[in-house]
Amino acid sequence: MIKIIKTKNAPTPIGPYNQAIQANEWLYCSGQVAINPQTGKFISGSVTDEAEQVLKNLQAVLEKAGTNFNRVVKCGIFLTDMNDFVAVNEVYAKYFKDHHPARETVAVKALPAGAKVEISCVALV
DSSP: OEEEEOOTTSOOOSSSSOSEEEETTEEEEEEEOSBOTTTOOBOOSOHHHHHHHHHHHHHHHHHHTTOOGGGEEEEEEEESOGGGHHHHHHHHHHHSSSOOOEEEEEEOSOOGGGOSEEEEEEEEO
16 A cells, blocks of 8 residues: 655645655655745754754644654655754754664765755654
8 A cells, every 4th residue: 555645734845756655554754944834935044953843743643644744654854954964953953852763964065955964764654
């Protein structure tokens, strides 16, 4: 079974992809950047502000699929500056309190919309 997951509580994709795809019990969430879903505008500010919005967006997608951060098995974090690693980890830790999924964090040259951080994940539904 493959099901497209869409919620108005996360940004509309800015390209030809979906917010998430559920395949049987697995949920594959596309990377999120700091776009406010209500305004469609990019949140400019600190990397901390961006990370907070990114994780709120992911949370909305997870909830629409009937799951949550405790069922996430893997995350991918993309940073335009590895000096932001500690700041993003602090925000990330608020959402992943006792459950710590597998993860990679990589530095990239650029991200969509001029973002400093993008996060994707895979979860069980």
